[in-house]
Amino acid sequence: xxxxRKSYDVIVAGSGPGGATVAKEMAQLGKKVLILEWGNKAPxxxxxxxxxxxxxxxxxxxxxxxxxxxxxxxxxxxxxxxxYYGTAFDPPVEMLKSYGIDITKEIEEIRNELPTSPLSDxxxxxxxxxxxxxxxxxxxxxxxxxxxxxQDKCKADCWRCNYGCPYGAKWGGQMFVDEALENNAEIxxxxxVTKVIIENKKAVGVEYKKKRKVHQAFAPLVVVAAGGIGSPxxxxxxxxxxxxxxxxxxxxxxxxxxVDDIKGGREIPMATGIHMEEEGYMMTDMTVPxxxxxxxxxxTSKDSLGGRITKRGxxxxxxxxxxxxKLFKGYARxxxxxxxxxxxxxxxxxxxxxxxxGTVKVNELIDSNLKTEFDNLYVCDCSVMPEAWGxxxxxxxxxxxxxxxKHLAGETKLQ
Ligand SMILES: Cc1cc2nc3c(=O)[nH]c(=O)nc-3n(C[C@H](O)[C@H](O)[C@H](O)COP(=O)(O)OP(=O)(O)OC[C@H]3O[C@@H](n4cnc5c(N)ncnc54)[C@H](O)[C@@H]3O)c2cc1C
Numbered sequence: 001x002x003x004x005r006k007s008y009d010v011i012v013a014g015s016g017p018g019g020a021t022v023a024k025e026m027a028q029l030g031k032k033v034l035i036l037e038w039g040n041k042a043p044x045x046x047x048x049x050x051x052x053x054x055x056x057x058x059x060x061x062x063x064x065x066x067x068x069x070x071x072x073x074x075x076x077x078x079x080x081x082x083x084y085y086g087t088a089f090d091p092p093v094e095m096l097k098s099y100g101i102d103i104t105k106e107i108e109e110i111r112n113e114l115p116t117s118p119l120s121d122x123x124x125x126x127x128x129x130x131x132x133x134x135x136x137x138x139x140x141x142x143x144x145x146x147x148x149x150x151q152d153k154c155k156a157d158c159w160r161c162n163y164g165c166p167y168g169a170k171w172g173g174q175m176f177v178d179e180a181l182e183n184n185a186e187i188x189x190x191x192x193v194t195k196v197i198i199e200n201k202k203a204v205g206v207e208y209k210k211k212r213k214v215h216q217a218f219a220p221l222v223v224v225a226a227g228g229i230g231s232p233x234x235x236x237x238x239x240x241x242x243x244x245x246x247x248x249x250x251x252x253x254x255x256x257x258x259v260d261d262i263k264g265g266r267e268i269p270m271a272t273g274i275h276m277e278e279e280g281y282m283m284t285d286m287t288v289p290x291x292x293x294x295x296x297x298x299x300t301s302k303d304s305l306g307g308r309i310t311k312r313g314x315x316x317x318x319x320x321x322x323x324x325x326k327l328f329k330g331y332a333r334x335x336x337x338x339x340x341x342x343x344x345x346x347x348x349x350x351x352x353x354x355x356x357x358g359t360v361k362v363n364e365l366i367d368s369n370l371k372t373e374f375d376n377l378y379v380c381d382c383s384v385m386p387e388a389w390g391x392x393x394x395x396x397x398x399x400x401x402x403x404x405x406k407h408l409a410g411e412t413k414l415q
Pocket of ligand 1: 013014015016017018019036037038039072073074075076077078079080081083084085086087088089191192193194225226227228230231234270354355356380381382383392393394395397
């Protein structure tokens with residue numbers, strides 16, 4: 001049955017950490033929520049074929065920039081957080097405050113609601129431990145990283161995080177979607193939102209494609225949360241032409257080596273690391289199953305703004321020389337750490353791009369309450385981030401989702 005015009009209080013397009021948080025919080029307030037999600041909602045099994053289906057389809061979930069950087073995103077309920085590493089990095093509070101966004105309360109709420117502790121020692125894998133010991137030995141302040149992981153649900157020697165946790169141990173947006181559904185939200189999967197329906201400069205609903213047919217759904221409030229690449233595409237089609245330009249991602253290289261005495265691959269990745277704030281990058285262990293790749297140590301950097309999302313969702317962007325230089329600096333340090341850990345055959349990968357954002361920036365295309373130029377139309381995902389800060393963004397996005405719902409519920413005043 002086609003949803004009728006007055007069925008919902010709010011439509012959320014996309015169910016990554018940003019969208020799922022908005023959907024859950026709205027549903028808990030008793031609002032009738034419709035989630036439209038391009039991906040499927042099959043149970044996460046933690047195996048490679050499902051990972052490839054949800055995050056490895058070229059042109060859809062595996063995007064290649066014109067500089068040949070690969071960028072993976074999850075097109076599935078929960079978005080990329082189904083496949084992320086669960087690292088709960090503190091949000092860039094001061095940077096966001098300078099744009100009129102204060103999320104300090106929400107950060108506290110999240111700490112009370114979700115697990116954010118570093119892994120207990122028995123869950124830090126042997127490779128991560130070896131790298132940490134080596135880095136500390138060389139004088140680095142290398143630490144265990146905070147994790148969105150329910151550690152009591154983790155299994156010993158488990159590597160499935162990479163392919164989506166089947167045990168409910170790694171928190172992801174799909175868990176907030178389930179909570180929304182328990183509170184009478186509805187989800188339509190395999191529904192690709194194409195544009196927001198605007199009448200008299202107000203959002204009144206969305207158009208979406210499912211099984212090659214065009215459908216419409218209506219609500220007096222629309223939150224676009226289709227991620228750093230998906231949201232600007234929807235917004236452009238809806239009349240916000242400036243979306244999708246001058247964006248950022250975190251370029252990443254992996255530095256690999258081999259040791260004889262540890263069998264790799266059965267570890268939670270990104271268990272430990274260091275943020276080299278002054279040099280503008282972070283280094284972390286990144287052990288993934290052999291079948292995916294033996295990535296022994298990785299670093300990410302924050303890049304400069306630039307580039308554009310094409311009409312068809314392609315990613316165009318050149319890696320600036322200064323960003324490459326940062327990565328080379330980190331590469332030299334990572335080499336030293338691996339060599340000190342006893343690794344041989346040390347080499348690095350080609351560049352990978354992670355965490356695309358800044359495609360619908362606060363202060364440019366949306367205000368500090370995440371509202372667009374159209375009434376009743378809001379954006380809540382990584383696209384709203386006004387600046388690159390070079391660290392994984394999930395914690396910040398959940399906080400922004402909570403703050404947005406408070407605003408929509410009238411708890412905060414329009415600024
Ligand atoms: C391998 C990997 C490891 C990572 N590790 C970490 C980590 O440790 N810590 C961390 O904080 N971050 C990590 N990240 C990044 C993190 O997962 C993302 O930054 C985060 O998921 C972005 O959330 P989002 O809400 O912006 O959008 P997304 O997670 O991209 O979700 C967008 C959703 O919208 C859907 N969608 C897209 N287009 C449409 C459309 N037209 N209509 C309907 N639905 C649509 C998608 O299917 C998806 O479900 C990692 C990412 C990857 C890929």
